Amino acid sequence: MREIHHALVLNLHQPAGNLWEHLEHNAWETHEVLYALDRIPRSLWGYEEVGRVHLSLSGNLLETLADPEFQARMYGVVDCGALLWHFQNEAIFRVVGTGYYHPVLPLIPEADRYEQLARWRGLAGHLLWRDRFQGFWPPEMGFSMELIPLLKRLGYRYVLVDSDHVEAVTPMSWQELRYRPHVARFGDDEIIVVVRDRDLSDAQQSGMELGWFEQELEARTRWCDFAPLVTTATDGDNGGWFRNPEPKANFWGLYTELMEHARDGGAVRPTFIDDYLDRYGVSGEVRVNTGAWNTGWHHGHGFLQWTGSEEQKEGLARVAETSRVLHDTRWRAGELGNHDHALHRELDEAQWRLLRAQTSCNFYWGEAWVPRAHADLNAAWESIGRAHRSAPEIVPTGS
Known part of the structure; x- marks a missing residue:
């Protein structure tokens, strides 16, 4: 057989x-x-x-x-x-x-x-x-x-x-x-x-x-x-x-x-x-080809399930901006040899908040859960802000 x-x-x-x-x-x-x-x-x-x-x-x-x-x-x-x-x-x-x-x-x-x-x-x-x-x-x-x-x-x-x-x-x-x-x-x-x-x-x-x-x-x-x-x-x-x-x-x-x-x-x-x-x-x-699996009513092409509304797009754009500033800050701190433990605790806090904001579910349910992403991004920015105030020299250019 x-x-x-x-x-x-x-x-x-x-x-x-x-x-x-x-x-x-x-x-x-x-x-x-x-x-x-x-x-x-x-x-x-x-x-x-x-x-x-x-x-x-x-x-x-x-x-x-x-x-x-x-x-x-x-x-x-x-x-x-x-x-x-x-x-x-x-x-x-x-x-x-x-x-x-x-x-x-x-x-x-x-x-x-x-x-x-x-x-x-x-x-x-x-x-x-x-x-x-x-x-x-x-x-x-x-x-x-x-x-x-x-x-x-x-x-x-x-x-x-x-x-x-x-x-x-x-x-x-x-x-x-x-x-x-x-x-x-x-x-x-x-x-x-x-x-x-x-x-x-x-x-x-x-x-x-x-x-x-x-x-x-x-x-x-x-x-x-x-x-x-x-x-x-x-x-x-x-x-x-x-x-x-x-x-x-x-x-x-x-x-x-x-x-x-x-x-x-x-x-x-x-x-x-x-x-x-x-x-x-x-x-x-x-x-x-770039895409996802089918999710109920959507076929997965173009990620429309997660990007179909302006609020979803704005949330993802804010994810990208937060990521840019955070990674530039971490890079700058390393470049200047700043190993202050309190500073890096703030940057680590910002990092996991940013990563959790990226959860697919935050963008899956139309606009219903996008505020959850913003809540974590707000917390990430607060940590980034405290890091910048404690060490102004690590603020990336253009931030």
């Missing part, structure tokens, strides 16, 4: 303070999210030989789950410390890298992208006890080719991208384009591109039956003269299909059936992407 390799990717993210806020005003919302997270490892226990799940965990979420005060509040609901420990299990999980505060990377200043990625690696490496993450999940699947050198610099082997944005450079069939890994190049750097099937991912997010899913995979890969890799990627903690606690009425009921079929020799084989790459390698070169 011809094998169809299936890579399951789940994005797990909650905005900064969101679980705390719901806990105070609508505790069941927080409980639902935690139950959805806790259901992931529990659904895979006993299926270590066939269960294969890739997880992207935002820095916001990891920070909250690791907070001792939050763990104490949630004890008796979900053991968050144990949950983090379960996510360390490399028999059933591959954790993929991402940005700490879940920004749409092409929309934030280039100077801040490294910090977002490096901060995530520091926290995730500490909590999950590993120093290497092979795959990278761009928040909101927001990708542009200019990210490739940074991802290579940080040691990533492959990046996940959405099928709507991938174009062949090497001539290839529709099946090859979607169901084989490829190489994408930017300047002298290259990275492996793994393509998310948008249509099948939509079904995964909203709900489907296993029979339909298996038949759809068979039909889509029927003419493949290679071992196909079908990648589906969605949120794993949002939506009724993932939050429903009924075993036969949620995603994990379906995935348990899929694992049972795989155990019995079924055609669809849950697969880790790195294992597939080790066995089958890559084929051809592609170009990835």
Whole structure:
């Protein structure tokens, strides 16, 4: 029987303070999210030989789950410390890298992208006890080719991208384009591109039956003269299909059936992407057009979901200006050899406030959450102001 390799990717993210806020005003919302997270490892226990799940965990979420005060509040609901420990299990999980505060990377200043990625690696490496993450999940699947050198610099082997944005450079069939890994190049750097099937991912997010899913995979890969890799990627903690606690009425009921079929020799084989790459390698070169994944009503082209209104654009422009002044200030302080601890505490405070302001959720909900970005930017400017007053010589020219 011809094998169809299936890579399951789940994005797990909650905005900064969101679980705390719901806990105070609508505790069941927080409980639902935690139950959805806790259901992931529990659904895979006993299926270590066939269960294969890739997880992207935002820095916001990891920070909250690791907070001792939050763990104490949630004890008796979900053991968050144990949950983090379960996510360390490399028999059933591959954790993929991402940005700490879940920004749409092409929309934030280039100077801040490294910090977002490096901060995530520091926290995730500490909590999950590993120093290497092979795959990278761009928040909101927001990708542009200019990210490739940074991802290579940080040691990533492959990046996940959405099928709507991938174009062949090497001539290839529709099946090859979607169901084989490829190489994408930017300047002298290259990275492996793994393509998310948008249509099948939509079904995964909203709900489907296993029979339909298996038949759809068979039909889509029927003419493949290679071992196909079908990648589906969605949120794993949002939506009724993932939050429903009924075993036969949620995603994990379906995935348990899929694992049972795989155990019995079924055609669809849950697969880790790195294992597939080790066995089958890559084929051809592609170009990835700038864009994000589909978000409900929007197709992801042009980032309109995050940039459609004047208020969103003004917020992002202020992010860019704050970043420029902050980085110029830090550079000037280093150039002058100013190592005053109080000064650098202020600049560090401004840095994390700026990074948190870049959270994709602040710009996702139309204009509703843009004030959250401004609140962090205001705090960043206050810290920058205190730094400038304490050391006027570090004020950048033109500020």
